[in-house]
Amino acid sequence: MSQTDLVTGAYGYSGTYLRRRLETAGHTVRTLTDHPPADADIEVFPFAFDEEGALEAAFDGVTTFYNTYWTRYEPSGTSHLQAVTNSAKLLRAAARAGVERVVHLSITNPDAGSFYAYYRGKAEVEDLVTAGGMSYAIVRPGVIFGGDDIxxxxxxxxxxxxxxxxxxxxxxxxLRPVYVEDLADLCVGLGESRTDTVVDAVGPxxxxxxxxxxxxxxxxxxxxxxxxxxxxxxxxxxxxxxxxxxxxxxxxxxxxxxxxxxxxxEGEATCxxxxxxxxxxxxxxxxxxxxxxxxxxxxxxxxxxx
Ligand SMILES: NC(=O)c1ccc[n+]([C@@H]2O[C@H](COP(=O)([O-])OP(=O)(O)OC[C@H]3O[C@@H](n4cnc5c(N)ncnc54)[C@H](OP(=O)(O)O)[C@@H]3O)[C@@H](O)[C@H]2O)c1
The missing domain is CATH 3.90.25 (UDP-galactose 4-epimerase; domain 1)
Structure with missing residues (x-):
């Protein structure tokens, strides 16, 4: 039986490339999303943040959790504070369901003392990942380009x-851009390991x-x-x-x-x-x-x- 992995937003921007890479590697992919396409051909679960049991069920049998979940800004419907709370629920549900590894997408320079809610929130979620009980890879991209980038x-x-x-x-x-296909390769490679790691995802x-x-x-x-x-x-x-x-x-x-x-x-390119x-x-x-x-x-x- 093939390994089952869960990718949040598997039809979203970076999630699309993660899903394709994992499928090519022979993994079964499942997703949590509120924006599934009509022709989705993988198992799709909603972000049921008010029903932690339902969230946990989405992670049942999952080996690796690829977490892209975040919000760019509040006008899009979710504040950074809310996104931190929701991320905590996702991580808790995954740990309870017995997920072995989380590959978490963060950003360059997260900082708990940052003036910016985005970067403060990202630092808080990184802390949740490291304390979450699963083996982890935290991946910090600069600005991502390629495909449907904004x-x-x-x-x-x-x-x-x-x-x-x-x-x-x-x-x-x-600024230091990174190609979305390279980012997916990096993440999927890190998904295979069981070493706790934090890596910047940056191009040359x-x-x-x-x-x-x-x-x-x-x-x-x-x-x-x-x-x-x-x-x-x-x-x-x-x-x-x-x-x-x-x-x-x-x-x-x-x-x-x-x-x-x-x-x-600064530093060596990882992509x-x-x-x-x-x-x-x-x-x-x-x-x-x-x-x-x-x-x-x-x-x-x-x-x-x-
Ligand atoms: N894009 C970049 O240039 C860039 C640069 C540095 C770091 N990152 C980080 O990389 C990760 C993935 O980014 P991405 O651009 O690939 O994201 P994305 O596809 O737009 O969204 C990723 C996930 O977050 C959910 N989401 C996004 N905005 C939301 C909102 N306002 N309210 C509720 N849910 C929301 C999406 O939900 P649905 O599935 O329902 O759509 C999806 O599951 C994020 O953690 C981001 O901070 C991105």
């Missing part, structure tokens, strides 16, 4: 749509933000005309753009976190794909359409649960 795609979309591009501040703050390149935008502009064939503005002004402009896109394009916290280099870490190679190979495709976080969070019409 951030880099929407930078390309903005470059295609507008004559100028607003850069908060000097744009010299750095880091960029100053302004150079990243310039590289994307170059790839999609637009002229990069930067306008350097104070972050508060960029935030206000993005609020206007959010009305147009019916999304929250980027929060003030996300702008400040980017400028504080919270999605940057091989260079963003510049990806941009070269996908220049026709990226930024053709805006990708909305809030649209993704809309309830599925008729969720098909197992």
């Amino acid at each position: 951030l880099l795609n929407n930078i390309a979309w903005l470059l295609r749509q507008f004559y100028v591009f607003a850069i908060p501040g000097d744009g010299c703050y750095r 390149e880091s960029f100053a933000f302004k150079d990243l935008v310039a590289a994307i502009a170059d790839a999609v064939g637009t002229v990069f005309r930067p306008v350097h503005l104070p972050p508060a002004v960029v935030s206000m402009a993005l609020r206007g753009l959010s009305l147009l896109t019916r999304d929250v394009v980027l929060t003030r916290d996300e702008i400040d976190g980017l400028m504080a280099e919270l999605i940057m870490v 091989p794909t260079a963003l510049t190679d990806y941009l070269r190979d996908n220049s026709d495709r990226i930024g053709r359409e805006y990708r909305s976080e809030l649209a993704r969070r809309k309830p599925s019409p008729a969720p098909a649960f197992t």
